[in-house]
Amino acid sequence: MLTRKQHELLRFIQTRLEESGISPSFEEMKEALDLKSKSGVHRLISALEERGFIRRLPNRARALEVLRQPEDSGTAPSRAAAANANEGTGLVPPSRSAPAPVPANDVIEIPLHGRIAAGVPIEALEGQSMLPVPAALLGSGEHYALEVSGDSMIEAGILDGDFALVKRTNHARDGEIIVALIRGEEATLKYLRRENGMVRLDPANAAYEPQIYGSDEVEVQGKLAGLLRRYN
Known part of the structure; x- marks a missing residue:
């Protein structure tokens, strides 16, 4: 189970990616979750990454991708879920919509x-x-x-x-x-x-x-x- 803050952050990241294709900044995540510092955001992201809910895109600054959602979230996963989901894992079925655009703020x-x-x-x-x-x-x-x-x-x-x-x-x-x-x-x-x-x-x-x-x-x-x- 995710903590409430982890769940809120995951949903916020997913919503921003679906709306604009751009990963939210740490400052935006801090404000959205009403946290006092960015270190709290870092801890939440590390926890979500360790548990396989998100990943940081390699060689790119400030780029996150949602791999899966909790089963009760009702939110479709990002395009990465189709490549990472396997039968019997309990992941939400992959979305059939068009792939999300590459985040415009990516740095390669x-x-x-x-x-x-x-x-x-x-x-x-x-x-x-x-x-x-x-x-x-x-x-x-x-x-x-x-x-x-x-x-x-x-x-x-x-x-x-x-x-x-x-x-x-x-x-x-x-x-x-x-x-x-x-x-x-x-x-x-x-x-x-x-x-x-x-x-x-x-x-x-x-x-x-x-x-x-x-x-x-x-x-x-x-x-x-x-x-x-x-x-x-």
């Missing part, structure tokens, strides 16, 4: 692979760090980040020091901004163009000339999915 950590040139190609560095990114900036698929070095893409709104959020792919259409690996050693961020069996990498700065390579010299490593910028 993606690999940060060093710096990439937005001017003359430089060596692509492999980093060990991770970059937290709002999930709303990313679509489906696998992503990584690169720090932009140079000014050749400024007319596309890509500035030195920005973080390019890249969807990993080996295919891209003409006109898309890609991460191009040149001769297996250097990487650059440019518009992709193909013409006469050659690959042309176009800058977005009139001060720079296009770079032209043989089709076997350039490998698409991903295409731009978004940008992060820090203001100091």
Whole structure:
């Protein structure tokens, strides 16, 4: 059996997820349950997690998912229940409604692979760090980040020091901004163009000339999915 506060918190989280797809903040949970501090919320969440009623989504900040409800709650479980419920467990049957949206306030950590040139190609560095990114900036698929070095893409709104959020792919259409690996050693961020069996990498700065390579010299490593910028 859940305590009254545990039951109230579980119902509050479930209601907020169904209404907006966004996990409530600890401050919102504290106010909703009339608790004096956030430490009380932490204790309630830990207890619910230990008993298998909720889980924290990995690599995401402030993201919770309801796995099941007490049998007498009358509230349908979230989309995770369908994947986690088994016969004979006593869980509430899974909802048949459409999956809840991914919480808009999710933060996902993606690999940060060093710096990439937005001017003359430089060596692509492999980093060990991770970059937290709002999930709303990313679509489906696998992503990584690169720090932009140079000014050749400024007319596309890509500035030195920005973080390019890249969807990993080996295919891209003409006109898309890609991460191009040149001769297996250097990487650059440019518009992709193909013409006469050659690959042309176009800058977005009139001060720079296009770079032209043989089709076997350039490998698409991903295409731009978004940008992060820090203001100091």
